[in-house]
Amino acid sequence: MSEHCPVCQHHLIARGERFYCASCQRDFAAKAICPDCGQSLQILKACGAVDYFCPNGDGLISGRRVVFKPLSESL
Ligand SMILES: [Zn+2]
Ligand SMILES: [Zn+2]
Structure with a gap:
């Protein structure tokens, strides 16, 4: 399973309950989904x-x- 950056569509790196975009150098909060x-x-x-x-x-x-x-x- 991979997620993509909502801003630039770059592949995101999962970091526990957060995602990191190496392209934007931004951190995104993750939402827990059933x-x-x-x-x-x-x-x-x-x-x-x-x-x-x-x-x-x-x-x-x-x-x-x-x-x-x-x-x-992003926050
Ligand atoms: Zn990005
Ligand atoms: Zn459910």
Whole structure:
């Protein structure tokens, strides 16, 4: 799976929950997406662990299954 920069379409480098564009030298926040329904996941942080919860009824999603997409606007 690869993502492309929303600004220049260059291939993005995944860095945990962020994406980096070597062409723009910009960092993009990543959005957690449910692999089952494609909707945004709620991120639950507890005791150093992160859980992802689908509000559409798919329940808790394992971090390994979560799909990360770059947000179109950079910060
Ligand atoms: Zn770029
Ligand atoms: Zn879902």
